Every structure is written in structure tokens, then in C-alpha cells.
Amino acid sequence: MADNAVPSEHYQLGMSVRRSVLGDAHVDRASNAATDFDAPFQQLITEAAWGTVWARPGLTRRERSIVTIALLAALGQDEEVAMHIRATENTGATREDICEALMHVAIYAGIPASNHAFKIAKQTYAEMERKKAEK
Structure with missing residues (x-):
């Protein structure tokens, strides 16, 4: 997330799901390693993979x-x-x-x-x- 941006609902949900599946240590390492170059990618996977797909109720x-x-x-x-x-x-x-x-x-x-x-x-x-x- 950009420093000034308010995390979206999908991002917040995604971060919660991501942490519950992968664990805090893994997510903290990935988040702390993010740079300006790959921060948009980290946001994408948090929102799309974790906040949308992994958060769906079907499975x-x-x-x-x-x-x-x-x-x-x-x-x-x-x-x-x-x-x-x-x-x-x-x-x-x-x-x-x-x-x-x-x-x-x-x-x-x-x-x-x-x-x-x-x-x-x-x-x-x-x-x-x-x-x-x-x-």
C-alpha cells in the first residue's frame, strides 16, 4: 500500500486471510521486503488472491x-x-x-x-x- 493510501476492504480482508493461511512471520517478511518496485504487486496479490479468491465462501x-x-x-x-x-x-x-x-x-x-x-x-x-x- 502506498504510505498515504487507505487500505481497501479487499486489502484488509486479504491481509487477514493471508496471515491466517501463511502465518504472520511469512507475511511480515514479504511486507517488509516490499519496495516501491514490487509494492503494487504485493497489493494486487493481497487484494485479488487473498481478499477475493481465498475469501470466497464456496470452498x-x-x-x-x-x-x-x-x-x-x-x-x-x-x-x-x-x-x-x-x-x-x-x-x-x-x-x-x-x-x-x-x-x-x-x-x-x-x-x-x-x-x-x-x-x-x-x-x-x-x-x-x-x-x-x-x-
Whole structure:
């Protein structure tokens, strides 16, 4: 948001949803890293993705999480897959849910995309387990 701009309703809702899904630490890092160059992009994704699509009533957060991971895997968006795997702690999507989604990716988007996404998911789940064990 521009310093003088009043956040829109979609932005405020989007920020709330974004924080509940991705966690405060992630959103704070993204917000603090924003520059004049990419601030408009951060505003766009907060309003459109989080304040509009993720805030819609038609699917649960769990269901949106599963769909999002499958789409990101199909598109080969590795960092985003990992980020949304970590977010499953907040959305309620289980490992079984993600396995089933990645099985669909194999059939509808290709074995290599699914294979790579399974690798990322396994690494991300292992990282999550390590962090839990450290606490």
C-alpha cells in the first residue's frame, strides 16, 4: 500500500486471510521486503488472491489449499509449492490430501511435475518435522 493510501476492504480482508493461511512471520517478511518496485504487486496479490479468491465462501481453506498445491505443482512453481505445503498446518489439509492432489497432477499435468512436487513436499514436511522437534 502506498504510505498515504487507505487500505481497501479487499486489502484488509486479504491481509487477514493471508496471515491466517501463511502465518504472520511469512507475511511480515514479504511486507517488509516490499519496495516501491514490487509494492503494487504485493497489493494486487493481497487484494485479488487473498481478499477475493481465498475469501470466497464456496470452498473451505483446506479445499483451497489442496487445489492451490495441485495447481502450483502442475505449473512447476517449486517455492510456492513448499510455501503452501508449510501453510497446510494452518489450513487443515493433510498429507493424505496432498498425496491425492499430487496423484491427480501426475495424470492431468504429467508424471515429471508430480514426481518433482512429491520431492518438494517430502523435503518440506521433513523440514517442518525438524522445526517441531527443535521446539
